[in-house]
Amino acid sequence: MNGPLAPRVLGRRVPLPLVAWLALVWVTLWGDASVGNVLGGLAVGLVTVWLLPLPALDPGVRLRPAALAAFLLWFAWDLVGSTARVVWWVARPGDPPSELVRVPLRTSSESMTVLIMIALATVPGSVVVEAYLAERELLLHVLGRRRDAAAATLAEVAGLESRIVAAFGTRADRQELG
Incomplete structure (x- = not known):
């Protein structure tokens, strides 16, 4: 400052x-x-x-209003769709389909990884079980996807990662994603 x-x-x-x-x-x-x-x-x-002077800290987060608005709209839509999917499977008799999916991340930023993990944990039907930061991977438990859960999850997380980095990432973060 x-x-x-x-x-x-x-x-x-x-x-x-x-x-x-x-x-x-x-x-x-x-x-x-x-x-x-x-x-x-x-x-x-x-x-x-x-x-006792405080060190200058850069949390590695930047706000871009247009990209943030796009992310929030997509996130709200995803919340509604995921909630409906989970409610559908919970209301049906029997066990819902679930799967563990290992998802690679393209970003090396810890700040972006934390934001991705928060977004994934907030949406019903997905939970981050473990984060492998050295390998840039997340292990997710996905609920309520019957066909090809791994491919759908990989595509959704890649899209989420792109939107989060566009809304909150530094210039280096955005360049890293390409």
């Missing part, structure tokens, strides 16, 4: 929003919003942030 929200104090950047947050926590802990507590909280926050 640079600029007016993170001025330099004795050679170190001090992010003012973090100082304000720490002061708020200080005042809350004391339980009294007096002038002395607010000033003391600001002083403690300033000293803490100056003595």
